[in-house]
Amino acid sequence: MKQITACIDASPGAMAVVDAASWVSQRLQQPLTLLHTLEKVDKNAADLSGSIGFGSREHLLEQLTELDAQRAKLAIESSRIMLESAEKRAKEHGAQDCSVQQRHGRLSEEVLSLVDDTRVLVMGRQGEDHPDPTVATLGSQLETVLRSVSCPVLITTGVSFRTPTRFMVAYDGSEAVERALDAYADSPLLKEAECHLVMVNHTDAEHVAKFTAAQQRLEKAGFNVVTRQCEGDVLSILNDYQFRHQIDLIVMGAYGHSRIRQFFVGSHTRNMVSHSKVPILLLR
Numbered sequence: 001m002k003q004i005t006a007c008i009d010a011s012p013g014a015m016a017v018v019d020a021a022s023w024v025s026q027r028l029q030q031p032l033t034l035l036h037t038l039e040k041v042d043k044n045a046a047d048l049s050g051s052i053g054f055g056s057r058e059h060l061l062e063q064l065t066e067l068d069a070q071r072a073k074l075a076i077e078s079s080r081i082m083l084e085s086a087e088k089r090a091k092e093h094g095a096q097d098c099s100v101q102q103r104h105g106r107l108s109e110e111v112l113s114l115v116d117d118t119r120v121l122v123m124g125r126q127g128e129d130h131p132d133p134t135v136a137t138l139g140s141q142l143e144t145v146l147r148s149v150s151c152p153v154l155i156t157t158g159v160s161f162r163t164p165t166r167f168m169v170a171y172d173g174s175e176a177v178e179r180a181l182d183a184y185a186d187s188p189l190l191k192e193a194e195c196h197l198v199m200v201n202h203t204d205a206e207h208v209a210k211f212t213a214a215q216q217r218l219e220k221a222g223f224n225v226v227t228r229q230c231e232g233d234v235l236s237i238l239n240d241y242q243f244r245h246q247i248d249l250i251v252m253g254a255y256g257h258s259r260i261r262q263f264f265v266g267s268h269t270r271n272m273v274s275h276s277k278v279p280i281l282l283l284r
Contacts (some may be wrong), residue, residue, distance in 0.1 A: 002118060004025045004033070005117075005120075006018060009127050013159050015159070016157075022094055025096045028188065035283060115151055117152050120152045124139070124155070124157075125156065157277060157278060164190065164193045166245065166248055167190055167194075169251045170251070171197055173207045179253060180251060181214055184284045190249075193224040195224065196226045196241070198227075199216055200229075201228070201231055234271075252269055
């Protein structure tokens with residue numbers, strides 16, 4: 001059975017990740033794994049021993065080695081305590097078969113090692129290097145992961161998460177969003193939430209026909225669908241719609257073309273993830 005994988009750290013938004021992952025685990029009835037990675041430290045970063053005498057250098061090297069060992073021990077213990085706290089919270093929020101994993105290495109590499117067994121990956125928009133989770137920017141680890149994984153990714157924003165009662169689909173008629181449509185239409189994840197299907201700047205007959213077909217597909221799957229067609233700046237319109245209609249979650253198909261090209265040429269996906277006030281579910 002596949003699992004829900006949630007990446008946590010000591011950032012202010014970590015508990016939002018735990019709560020979101022618990023909700024996904026409960027809705028999909030799949031086990032939850034809470035993952036924390038300990039990055040390897042460059043042992044040569046603080047080595048100043050070459051500029052002093054032999055006796056002092058030997059003593060300093062011993063002190064540095066002892067300090068490195070103490071730091072590593074403290075990091076492991078802090079990680080263990082954090083994972084235990086997160087596991088307790090997840091179970092209280094209804095997570096299924098919750099477990100924890102502490103790993104050593106780069107987050108992106110550890111996530112890739114688990115991706116084949118992951119149904120949904122849950123991450124925060126920023127990590128420990130960004131103390132303010134409301135800032136409109138992406139953490140470097142998230143960018144790396146998003147360029148690599150093929151599973152759905154739920155990205156949390158801010159320091160809290162609430163169960164979605166309304167979600168918005170940013171529809172553009174692309175292959176990516178059509179695949180996303182099939183994914184959540186047949187999934188129990190959002191069945192009880194009101195669906196807002198929104199299309200911006202596609203007024204030609206082909207896109208309108210696809211938009212209508214998408215609405216019918218969702219209604220047939222049992223969703224209560226609200227539709228809206230707009231023109232203007234995509235980011236501004238979608239964020240304004242989210243605010244005015246109290247949307248709790250945005251669903252998007254990620255990367256209509258090359259993932260790397262889309263990321264570095266300012267795709268709508270990247271802009272939405274950076275600026276959204278609510279969590280975003282990216283589907284491929």
